[in-house]
Amino acid sequence: MCLAIPALIKSIDGYMAEVDIDGVTRQISLQLTPEAVVGDYVLLHTGYAINTIDEAEARETLKLLKEISEVS
Amino acid sequence: MKFVDEYRDPELGQKLIKRIHQHSTRPARLMEFCGGHTVSIFKHGIRQLLPDNIEMLSGPGCPVCVTANTDLDKAIALARLPDVIITSFGDMIRVPGSYSSLQQAKAEGCDVRVVYSVQDAVYIARDNSDKSVIFIGIGFETTAPTVAAAILQAEQEKVHNFYILSLHKLCPPIMKAILDMGEVRLDGIICPGHVSAVIGSYPYQFIPDNYNIACVVSGFEPLDILLCVDMLVDQIETEQHKVEIAYRRGVKPEGNQPALRLMKQVFEVSKADWRGIGIVPASGLSLKKEYRQFDAETNFAIDPGPGREASGCLCGSILRGVSTPLDCQLFRNKCTPEQPVGPCMVSSEGSCATYYHYGDIDGG
Amino acid sequence: MEDRILLAHGSGGKLSHDLIEKVFVPVLDNPILNKLDDSAVFELGGQLAFTTDSYVVSPIFFPGGDIGKLAVCGTVNDLSMSGAVPSYLSLSFIIEEGLLIADLEKIVNSAHQAAVEAGVRIVAGDTKVVDRGSADSLFINTSGVGVVPPGLDISGANARPGDIVIVSGTLGDHGIAVLSQREGLKFQVPVPSDCAPLNRMVAEILETSADIHCLRDPTRGGLATALNEFARQSQVGIRLNEVSIPVNRAVQGACELLGFDPLYVANEGKLVAVVSPYDAEKVLTTIRRNQYGHEATIIGEVVNEHPGKVVMKTRFGASRIVDVLVGELLPRIC
Numbered sequence: 076m077c078l079a080i081p082a083l084i085k086s087i088d089g090y091m092a093e094v095d096i097d098g099v100t101r102q103i104s105l106q107l108t109p110e111a112v113v114g115d116y117v118l119l120h121t122g123y124a125i126n127t128i129d130e131a132e133a134r135e136t137l138k139l140l141k142e143i144s145e146v147s
Numbered sequence: 148m149k150f151v152d153e154y155r156d157p158e159l160g161q162k163l164i165k166r167i168h169q170h171s172t173r174p175a176r177l178m179e180f181c182g183g184h185t186v187s188i189f190k191h192g193i194r195q196l197l198p199d200n201i202e203m204l205s206g207p208g209c210p211v212c213v214t215a216n217t218d219l220d221k222a223i224a225l226a227r228l229p230d231v232i233i234t235s236f237g238d239m240i241r242v243p244g245s246y247s248s249l250q251q252a253k254a255e256g257c258d259v260r261v262v263y264s265v266q267d268a269v270y271i272a273r274d275n276s277d278k279s280v281i282f283i284g285i286g287f288e289t290t291a292p293t294v295a296a297a298i299l300q301a302e303q304e305k306v307h308n309f310y311i312l313s314l315h316k317l318c319p320p321i322m323k324a325i326l327d328m329g330e331v332r333l334d335g336i337i338c339p340g341h342v343s344a345v346i347g348s349y350p351y352q353f354i355p356d357n358y359n360i361a362c363v364v365s366g367f368e369p370l371d372i373l374l375c376v377d378m379l380v381d382q383i384e385t386e387q388h389k390v391e392i393a394y395r396r397g398v399k400p401e402g403n404q405p406a407l408r409l410m411k412q413v414f415e416v417s418k419a420d421w422r423g424i425g426i427v428p429a430s431g432l433s434l435k436k437e438y439r440q441f442d443a444e445t446n447f448a449i450d451p452g453p454g455r456e457a458s459g460c461l462c463g464s465i466l467r468g469v470s471t472p473l474d475c476q477l478f479r480n481k482c483t484p485e486q487p488v489g490p491c492m493v494s495s496e497g498s499c500a501t502y503y504h505y506g507d508i509d510g511g
Numbered sequence: 512m513e514d515r516i517l518l519a520h521g522s523g524g525k526l527s528h529d530l531i532e533k534v535f536v537p538v539l540d541n542p543i544l545n546k547l548d549d550s551a552v553f554e555l556g557g558q559l560a561f562t563t564d565s566y567v568v569s570p571i572f573f574p575g576g577d578i579g580k581l582a583v584c585g586t587v588n589d590l591s592m593s594g595a596v597p598s599y600l601s602l603s604f605i606i607e608e609g610l611l612i613a614d615l616e617k618i619v620n621s622a623h624q625a626a627v628e629a630g631v632r633i634v635a636g637d638t639k640v641v642d643r644g645s646a647d648s649l650f651i652n653t654s655g656v657g658v659v660p661p662g663l664d665i666s667g668a669n670a671r672p673g674d675i676v677i678v679s680g681t682l683g684d685h686g687i688a689v690l691s692q693r694e695g696l697k698f699q700v701p702v703p704s705d706c707a708p709l710n711r712m713v714a715e716i717l718e719t720s721a722d723i724h725c726l727r728d729p730t731r732g733g734l735a736t737a738l739n740e741f742a743r744q745s746q747v748g749i750r751l752n753e754v755s756i757p758v759n760r761a762v763q764g765a766c767e768l769l770g771f772d773p774l775y776v777a778n779e780g781k782l783v784a785v786v787s788p789y790d791a792e793k794v795l796t797t798i799r800r801n802q803y804g805h806e807a808t809i810i811g812e813v814v815n816e817h818p819g820k821v822v823m824k825t826r827f828g829a830s831r832i833v834d835v836l837v838g839e840l841l842p843r844i845c
Contacts, residue, residue, distance in 0.1 A: 078183060079289070079397075096148075107292050107406040108405065120341060121293055122264025123264070125289060125406060126344040126345070128150055128396050136395055139374075143163070
């Protein structure tokens with residue numbers, strides 16, 4: 076049960092945040108990610124951020140993907 | 148779309164597929180435990196692209212599909228009470244219970260509303276103080292914390308007419324139950340993606356430790372899944388079984404601590420009834436005593452009557468990974484998305500619906 | 512005049528007449544309608560195409576249009592898909608008591624603008640008013656008639672292996688525009704409904720090629736449903752290329768968010784054409800020249816294999832079935 080998509084936090088008001096999903100704006104809850112700040116990407120699941128996305132890890136994964144596919 | 152498109156790159160995908168073909172020599176039976184993975188695998192045709200020695204099975208990863216008939220009957224009985232508004236995620240509405248469905252109850256005049264978020268249910272309760280608003284709480288550890296947060300919000304905002312029918316279930320216990328049943332012999336497990344974003348990867352350690360099975364936490368885009376398969380193949384070929392995370396941008400080994408804390412504040416572990424499997428101890432969540440004023444089962448007297456399973460429906464053994472929809476006599480004739488017999492055909496993440504909608508030309 | 516619609520506005524008495532004389536006729540104004548006889552009388556020669564549709568969209572105002580514009584375009588387009596030149600439309604309103612008359616005026620105006628653009632005339636109408644709660648603000652039914660030029664045979668049963676499948680632009684705009692209004696989604700760059708009359712585009716296509724086999728406007732059920740209908744009616748297979756399918760970025764984002772597949776989301780200003788391979792390039796160029804077809808693309812072809820089924824080659828090279836839409840498009844959550 077996992078439909079969650081990356082969303083960019085544009086502004087925060089209390090525990091609610093306005094996020095951008097590729098040009099679509101939405102109000103969501105940050106109750107589960109209280110440390111998230113403006114500029115963070117979060118995983119959005121049914122109106123709640125369930126985790127912040129680690130951008131450094133994202134880059135590492137892409138790098139890894141490129142490397143291991145070269146080595147074949 | 149950032150963090151999505153990069154993981155759909157067809158060129159990288161082709162290379163990764165080639166690599167998997169090259170270094171996978173042993174037979175490998177892999178099972179995923181997440182409806183989102185089932186859909187992604189089918190949607191992108193991943194099974195077709197993998198070598199023949201890799202077999203992909205689907206486990207009980209669809210929360211709608213594993214909801215017991217009798218629990219659905221409870222939801223329908225609640226819908227029929229006066230002054231009740233039932234709020235639910237979309238997929239649950241069409242699932243057939245023993246005699247009816249929430250959709251049928253709605254057509255009969257019951258107030259049943261689809262919501263995108265449990266928070267919407269809290270707002271509906273706030274705006275309809277003369278009614279009781281009951282949210283049908285399904286979902287694994289991805290969703291349970293959101294419901295916990297909603298309960299705390301309702302408590303804080305003094306919304307007293309908001310209730311939960313807690314049908315939440317937990318992943319690691321059902322994974323253990325499936326392995327203990329011994330019906331399927333597995334070499335690797337594709338661990339759920341967003342459940343793990345919440346619970347982390349440590350809870351799966353018992354799998355390599357006690358069962359010698361490879362474990363990798365996967366994301367949902369095609370490259371994520373291929374990377375996961377590649378890492379599983381690595382573990383299988385080298386016989387080094389452990390828990391690894393392929394979905395590193397979304398999952399940390401320790402998970403999301405604030406979310407886990409909220410979940411544990413509001414819920415306690417209890418037994419749960421899994422469709423096709425039966426009662427599994429310590430595999431579900433129910434509201435703690437301090438939060439029982441939000442519990443639908445405590446606060447509403449209902450008598451849904453004895454449950455009844457549709458005959459011929461193979462959802463049970465499909466959910467356990469023992470059969471595929473192609474083994475079911477009803478698949479594609481008596482059981483179709485338009486006239487579903489079992490939940491696996493209704494839920495957009497159910498195996499049967501997925502095979503039906505995205506299967507390749509031969510239906511497989 | 513009152514500022515809200517009352518039950519009396521539908522009763523046929525003075526208030527009804529007021530409505531006709533002050534809201535409908537001045538805007539829709541044409542000699543046939545202005546007679547206000549019990550039926551519209553006109554001459555129309557040749558083989559006729561006739562269609563009817565009801566519009567129950569909620570909300571009645573959405574980015575890029577409203578129920579009035581939708582009602583006219585929808586019927587104009589249905590007629591156009593058989594190659595007919597749309598001529599005359601009827602417009603029937605079932606109004607919920609309490610609707611603001613100013614809103615009704617806006618809608619009648621939109622219907623009129625759409626009719627003018629399409630070059631059709633609204634010559635018959637009706638108004639009923641129902642109790643509050645018995646209709647969702649406003650329902651509209653239209654019927655339309657047009658002449659099919661002689662020698663034309665466009666039908667879902669005419670697709671042949673080798674034919675090329677062309678779509679006139681991006682998918683899912685209308686469904687997302689309406690749904691976003693309902694779900695309270697906001698867009699940085701608003702996604703308007705693509706609601707538009709396509710009769711001129713069809714006329715231009717028919718001028719370019721005599722080998723147009725099938726035409727359909729993929730409304731409810733989206734492109735996937737329309738193509739499945741062709742595949743079944745013609746007993747052919749259709750093969751699509753996932754990477755060719757045009758979807759607006761914001762629509763893609765909204766679909767990901769709400770759990771929809773753009774292949775199944777409604778369009779109200781797009782057409783899908785199945786044409787002979789010899790004419791495909793010319794037809795594509797013609798569509799792209801039309802103001803509503805700048806993003807037209809070739810998305811697939813008709814094949815001998817898997818008759819009755821639509822199969823899509825994914826960006827990874829695997830193939831999967833594209834089925835018809837089943838039930839209502841409920842958002843995928845879990």
